[in-house]
Amino acid sequence: MVTETGRPVVEVSDSELRDLGAASSVLSVRWSRVAEEARRAVGAAGEKALLRLLVRGGVPQVQHVAAESDGYGYDIDARRSPQEHAHLEVKSTTDPTRLVIHLTRHEYEVMVTDAEWCLVAVLVGGDGSAVNVATVSRKWLQSAAPADRDRGGRWESVRLEVPACAITPGLATETWRLVPDALLPRKAVWASEPSAPLTV
Template identity: 75%
Template sequence: MLFTHHPRYADLTPAQYAEGLAWLRRMGMVTVTGRPVVEIGESELMETGPAGTVPRVRWSRAAEEAREAIGAAGEQALLRLLRQGGVPHVRHVAAESDAYGYDIEAARSISERAHLEVKSTTDPTRLVIHLTRHEYEIMTADAEWWLAAVLVGGDGNALNVATVDRGWLGSAVPGDRAEHGRWESARLEVPAHAITPGLAMETWRVLPDLLLPSRPVWALQLSPLESV
């Protein structure tokens, strides 16, 4: 009755919905009782089955809420560092709207301005980010857009802050393969060669490196002076 009369489900017939559920079960993505397979934790890992089968993408509402909390903690940690470091202009635009395509405005002068998209993680072994199409398009149109990666500690403070290379981001996102299809979000694992410690713009730094936390994470290596 629901599939037949509810307008939200009027796009497919009951038989098509039934076949879709049967396919999910055959692929091992849904149990015989109709529940999703195992829920995911923070690792965002995918389990791959035998060749030719669909990977089991694990998801749960709790994991999604935890991810959002980590993202918010990273933004707040970077805001604190910028304000404590004496940056004259700091504005948390993400608290106003998602339309900006970045999270924080930071400026030392009229000629030294940065629009920082913040990607946060609690994993020190690798840097995995999710970039939206909107963020990518803002990056390509805005020379002041930069991606700041923040490693968040258990107390909510930043353990490491780094900058991801814009050129690498542009080369790593997928391409639109058809006129009527386009990617909207991409999951990217950032290699060490595309990560620069600190908040490094092309010709200036938002904060001196000495004012930012730095750890040998994400395969980055500290300089001999920093490791003393």
């Protein structure tokens, strides 16, 4: 059982699952307030680091819309001109070995209908800075999202492990680069090598 915000109603330990005889048949997903606060801190650090990179990269209009509402379906509105703007959904992590994201149904539906929507992965360092920034393929996200099988049920969020083939180093929409690659952190992570810098 989960609350309206998607949090488990109770925290169930592995020993409690074993007592129920379900440990071998149920994948244990544990939630704790401390872990949730840590995830939120990493998420906020990634968004702030990306905001700094966008400003440093010369994007003249940057708005942190997630600070106002979750209703947008993305975190940052970045605009260089009326023709060059992007709605950035930021997924942050501290794990350089693999990229695992959680995508909500609302984020997915905004992606499907909004040509300016872009998923940006930020590897956050111990000091809260961006160690790496990459873009995740929209086409891959659409192919990886689950399908509703019955009118009586619908998925609300999904956990996805993003393969290296769906990760492009740098920060780019399908039509323009938000920040020159030379200004972005270039550490090789998530089983990908940094590509040669592209011009803006």
